[in-house]
Amino acid sequence: MVTSSFGAHYREVEIGEIVILARDEPLVLECGESISQFPLAYQTYGTLNAKRNNAILICHALSGDQYLCGTHPVTGKGGWWERMVGPGKPIDTGKYFVICSNVIGSCMGSFGPKEINPKTGKPYGLSFPFITIGDMVRAQALLVEYLGIEKLFAVIGGSMGGMQALEWAARFPEKVFAVVPIATSTRQSAQNIAFHEIGRQAIMADPDWCEGDYLAQRKYPAKGLSVARMAAHVTYVSQTMLQEKFGRNLQDREAYTFGFDADFKIESYLRHQGVSFVERFDANSYLYLTRAASYFDLTEGGTRKLTDIFAGTHIRFCVVSFSSDWLYSSVESRNLVRALNAVAANVSFTEIQCDQGHDSFLLDVPEFDALLAGFIQGSATLYGVGA
Amino acid sequence: MVTSSFGAHYREVEIGEIVILARDEPLVLECGESISQFPLAYQTYGTLNAKRNNAILICHALSGDQYLCGTHPVTGKGGWWERMVGPGKPIDTGKYFVICSNVIGSCMGSFGPKEINPKTGKPYGLSFPFITIGDMVRAQALLVEYLGIEKLFAVIGGSMGGMQALEWAARFPEKVFAVVPIATSTRQSAQNIAFHEIGRQAIMADPDWCEGDYLAQRKYPAKGLSVARMAAHVTYVSQTMLQEKFGRNLQDREAYTFGFDADFKIESYLRHQGVSFVERFDANSYLYLTRAASYFDLTEGGTRKLTDIFAGTHIRFCVVSFSSDWLYSSVESRNLVRALNAVAANVSFTEIQCDQGHDSFLLDVPEFDALLAGFIQGSATLYGVGA
Numbered sequence: 001m002v003t004s005s006f007g008a009h010y011r012e013v014e015i016g017e018i019v020i021l022a023r024d025e026p027l028v029l030e031c032g033e034s035i036s037q038f039p040l041a042y043q044t045y046g047t048l049n050a051k052r053n054n055a056i057l058i059c060h061a062l063s064g065d066q067y068l069c070g071t072h073p074v075t076g077k078g079g080w081w082e083r084m085v086g087p088g089k090p091i092d093t094g095k096y097f098v099i100c101s102n103v104i105g106s107c108m109g110s111f112g113p114k115e116i117n118p119k120t121g122k123p124y125g126l127s128f129p130f131i132t133i134g135d136m137v138r139a140q141a142l143l144v145e146y147l148g149i150e151k152l153f154a155v156i157g158g159s160m161g162g163m164q165a166l167e168w169a170a171r172f173p174e175k176v177f178a179v180v181p182i183a184t185s186t187r188q189s190a191q192n193i194a195f196h197e198i199g200r201q202a203i204m205a206d207p208d209w210c211e212g213d214y215l216a217q218r219k220y221p222a223k224g225l226s227v228a229r230m231a232a233h234v235t236y237v238s239q240t241m242l243q244e245k246f247g248r249n250l251q252d253r254e255a256y257t258f259g260f261d262a263d264f265k266i267e268s269y270l271r272h273q274g275v276s277f278v279e280r281f282d283a284n285s286y287l288y289l290t291r292a293a294s295y296f297d298l299t300e301g302g303t304r305k306l307t308d309i310f311a312g313t314h315i316r317f318c319v320v321s322f323s324s325d326w327l328y329s330s331v332e333s334r335n336l337v338r339a340l341n342a343v344a345a346n347v348s349f350t351e352i353q354c355d356q357g358h359d360s361f362l363l364d365v366p367e368f369d370a371l372l373a374g375f376i377q378g379s380a381t382l383y384g385v386g387a
Numbered sequence: 388m389v390t391s392s393f394g395a396h397y398r399e400v401e402i403g404e405i406v407i408l409a410r411d412e413p414l415v416l417e418c419g420e421s422i423s424q425f426p427l428a429y430q431t432y433g434t435l436n437a438k439r440n441n442a443i444l445i446c447h448a449l450s451g452d453q454y455l456c457g458t459h460p461v462t463g464k465g466g467w468w469e470r471m472v473g474p475g476k477p478i479d480t481g482k483y484f485v486i487c488s489n490v491i492g493s494c495m496g497s498f499g500p501k502e503i504n505p506k507t508g509k510p511y512g513l514s515f516p517f518i519t520i521g522d523m524v525r526a527q528a529l530l531v532e533y534l535g536i537e538k539l540f541a542v543i544g545g546s547m548g549g550m551q552a553l554e555w556a557a558r559f560p561e562k563v564f565a566v567v568p569i570a571t572s573t574r575q576s577a578q579n580i581a582f583h584e585i586g587r588q589a590i591m592a593d594p595d596w597c598e599g600d601y602l603a604q605r606k607y608p609a610k611g612l613s614v615a616r617m618a619a620h621v622t623y624v625s626q627t628m629l630q631e632k633f634g635r636n637l638q639d640r641e642a643y644t645f646g647f648d649a650d651f652k653i654e655s656y657l658r659h660q661g662v663s664f665v666e667r668f669d670a671n672s673y674l675y676l677t678r679a680a681s682y683f684d685l686t687e688g689g690t691r692k693l694t695d696i697f698a699g700t701h702i703r704f705c706v707v708s709f710s711s712d713w714l715y716s717s718v719e720s721r722n723l724v725r726a727l728n729a730v731a732a733n734v735s736f737t738e739i740q741c742d743q744g745h746d747s748f749l750l751d752v753p754e755f756d757a758l759l760a761g762f763i764q765g766s767a768t769l770y771g772v773g774a
Contacts, residue, residue, distance in 0.1 A: 031645035130645035190629040190653045191621065197654040198617045200647060201661070202589055205610035223592035230585045231618050234578065239713070242577040248684060256682055258418035258517035260587060260674060264681065266577045267584040274588070287647060294651065295643055297635060326626070326713070 013073045015041050015109035016066070021142040033129040040143050041109025042066050042101035045085060046093035048149070054385045055149045056091060056376075057140060057176075058100045059157030059164035062289050063229075063281060065108040066100045074108075074280045080362060083369070090373035095386060096153065101143050103136040103164070105289050107282035111139075114215055114282045125284060126212035133160070133296045137167040141175070151175050153385055154376065158182035158361035159328065160289070163296045166336075169317070170298055170309050178316040178379045180372065182361045183325050185332035186306060186339075187297035192327060195235055196290035199228035203283050212284055225283045226274030233273045238324035238357030242266060306339035313340075316382070317347040318375040320368065322360040348375070400460045402428050402496035403453070408529040420516040427530050428496025429453050429488035432472060433480035435536070441772045442536045443478060443763075444527060444563075445487045446544030446551035449676050450616075450668060452495040453487045461495075461667045467749060470756070477760035482773060483540065488530050490523040490551070492676050494669035498526075501602055501669045512671060513599035520547070520683045524554040528562070538562050540772055541763065545569035545748035546715065547676070550683045553723075556704070557685055557696050565703040565766045567759065569748045570712050572719035573693060573726075574684035579714060582622055583677035586615035590670050599671055612670045613661030620660045625711035625744030629653060693726035700727075703769070704734040705762040707755065709747040735762070 026036035113128035162184025206224025413423035500515035549571025593611025
């Protein structure tokens, strides 16, 4: 167990399992820098079977972490995919060995900008190297190797987690049987690059960001990070959902106050999203991870074709999108599916009809649960899991 | 001519015509405060005819002003609707007397938070009273009266200007012959309230905002206002347009820099939008005007029906929406049109197919030009303009 400091109040929190990776040879990052002996924090759920063929790696999204279920050490709430992962759940920890690691660049114990740079004795801040989705995945591959698993049964992820799932399929086709990219894309769109830029500018506009050196200076860009989260959160939900859930309802008042207080429920809700995020997330991590997502492009600027990347793949794909997701719309998933079909890959595609928007993969969408449970069960039979 | 200071550098700029309104009796604002002898800045184009029946009032949007065409005194560029207004243009200043006034709460010479409070000798800042869309329109009505016009031939406006057009139709049905609400709604949606809240939070997070007192303290929340504008600008354009115009193109570089500089063209473009806005707009005005827009709801929280509001109206309506506008989608316009149809009002509705998004009404959309020109010409014949 290792402790780490969190959020605006610098609470010390016990992180779960942490492994030191790249002990023997360094991992060369896409930016050109090398990292060695870096920490990767992870959680596992369930038991690895004797055949070592029941491991499912779940990749978390931008603001997620390794806590899929159980009590989260920072928030005190349940994990982010408690609905989906556990005994008897669609991803059944009674049958599968589920792994989730905190991506490098993040802030829940893995190698990230708030960790201490051994060369200076201070947090990395902006001296942290730039990481990519590919780097995150290669770090995960080192963890999988460390856990003694030669081939993963499945890699599953939504949003930025879906990008990682696609990177697994592209980089390590022999190391995974099934891949489930959910509400994601093979390359970040201009609109998504734009929203991430707004978030970064909000953080960097905050003087308490201190050019990234806030931890050393015992400050915190709480306001900037909060605005960044608010701007992001609006993109995670659909207009329909916002209208139905909040509409123009007022927050604990009968009439407009003619002021800048949170008169509307939606304003109060958004402010809460911002403030609670600040308590659990590191501002520099937010910069690095949004940068990694913006850089994500499987086609490498159009120099590679998706059909070349996936030609001859034996992976079983289950591509999922949500009809009300305007951040990673179904069009993005269809582009991927079209390429996979063109190389005769084994791919199913489902656009789930629901109103919740991009965050649907985190919310109560029974059709999605059933879809995922079915795909995993069918694939497990084919792969001989538990047999 | 009056001068006024602008933007981060406090340039002194000559504003055009300004009239002092509410000389005899004060205007009671919806917030309860009264204002008297307040300035309203405006521009006129063309000549009022002898019958005084050729006046068109154009209402500007959130960040617009009275400069429809000609050289803008702050930016040095053309006005915001130069494409639409001028001799031989769809709104032909050879035939019509076009009026555009800076809304109260704004910052181009009309009564707004950056004007000097005579009681204190300092800029109003947050001591400025809260204004509503209805207040803006009643101030415009005083201007129209001052100009000696009993009845306007038409009131035209897009976005927040469309809200004003609808207020004219609701409040002063006898004072206007035709109304053209463009890319607007009868009430601000939850999503739009959310985006405005993000913008305000970005401004108020900037310590140079000084709790609204930045002008007196010779500071300026340039970073906060810039982030607010960036967050708003993304909502003004469609995903398709962003993808086609910018995609993942890099800005003056061949490869990622692995840094937080504007690697992508879309990032550079957005930053430019933010910075140039700061030069011409007042941060407190942005707070007040977004608040006014969020408060806008013709149905007054559902206590009034649109069909009651418009029952018996003689106004000719031309409702316009744009297919790619996700901020004020066609659904909003259809709701209005449904109510107008239900009271047998004279209404045409056109959803223009185009890719540019909400800002389409400011951009080159020939079908829109033709639509507006046709409606105005037809209405002018009916109304006997120039006859």
